[in-house]
Amino acid sequence: NAGVTQTPKFQVLKTGQSMTLQCAQDMNHNSMYWYRQDPGMGLRLIYYSASEGTTDKGEVPNGYNVSRLNKREFSLRLESAAPSQTSVYFCASSEVFSWGNQPQHFGDGTRLSIL
Amino acid sequence: DAKTTQPPSMDCAEGRAANLPCNHSTISGNEYVYWYRQIHSQGPQYIIHGLKNNETNEMASLIITEDRKSSTLILPHATLRDTAVYYCIVRVAGQFYFGTGTSLTVIP
Numbered sequence: 493n494a495g496v497t498q499t500p501k502f503q504v505l506k507t508g509q510s511m512t513l514q515c516a517q518d519m520n521h522n523s524m525y526w527y528r529q530d531p532g533m534g535l536r537l538i539y540y541s542a543s544e545g546t547t548d549k550g551e552v553p554n555g556y557n558v559s560r561l562n563k564r565e566f567s568l569r570l571e572s573a574a575p576s577q578t579s580v581y582f583c584a585s586s587e588v589f590s591w592g593n594q595p596q597h598f599g600d601g602t603r604l605s606i607l
Numbered sequence: 608d609a610k611t612t613q614p615p616s617m618d619c620a621e622g623r624a625a626n627l628p629c630n631h632s633t634i635s636g637n638e639y640v641y642w643y644r645q646i647h648s649q650g651p652q653y654i655i656h657g658l659k660n661n662e663t664n665e666m667a668s669l670i671i672t673e674d675r676k677s678s679t680l681i682l683p684h685a686t687l688r689d690t691a692v693y694y695c696i697v698r699v700a701g702q703f704y705f706g707t708g709t710s711l712t713v714i715p
Binding site for chain 1: 641648649650651652653656694703704705706707708
């Protein structure tokens with residue numbers, strides 16, 4: 493009963509380093525999402541993948557890249573980390589790309605600090 | 608401009624109903640309103656969603672006004688484990704907006 497699994501749970505980087513955050517879901521969902529959450533704020537969408545083979549920008553995509561490796565996995569990459577990217581990152585999935593009648597299921601987050 | 612407006616914090620006595628309001632005046636006619644909660648910075652947990660009619664499930668009830676510009680999440684018998692940040696979420700121009708949420712504290 494794993495649902496959405498994110499790795500790692502915690503990470504500290506130095507400015508300029510690169511990092512890939514991993515996300516996998518076992519619910520056979522078609523759509524996957526990456527969000528960031530800054531202190532005292534709600535989640536903001538970085539990128540999403542409506543279906544395997546497609547990715548699109550969300551509200552705050554600058555400084556990030558994504559890869560939908562297969563139906564199960566969706567990774568988020570920081571090519572050159574900056575202190576402004578210090579945040580908690582959440583991955584989510586849903587059966588289809590529409591919240592019309594499909595809730596998203598979230599992982600427990602990756603806490604990333606960039607010094 | 609905010610897509611949703613919620614009070615930043617609320618208290619509720621244990622065992623009483625918690626009523627959490629949300630304004631979403633820019634919501635489109637065919638877009639759903641979703642409610643999630645987040646406990647101790649865990650991943651958000653789905654609670655309920657609705658379009659026009661009132662909805663009820665095992666966790667909560669959702670009341671949506673006829674003009675759909677606002678809604679209220681009702682936790683009928685709040686427990687200490689309901690202490691969390693509650694987010695009212697709408698989709699505007701294709702993007703999903705969480706807003707800053709309401710921090711609900713259930714008091715013994």
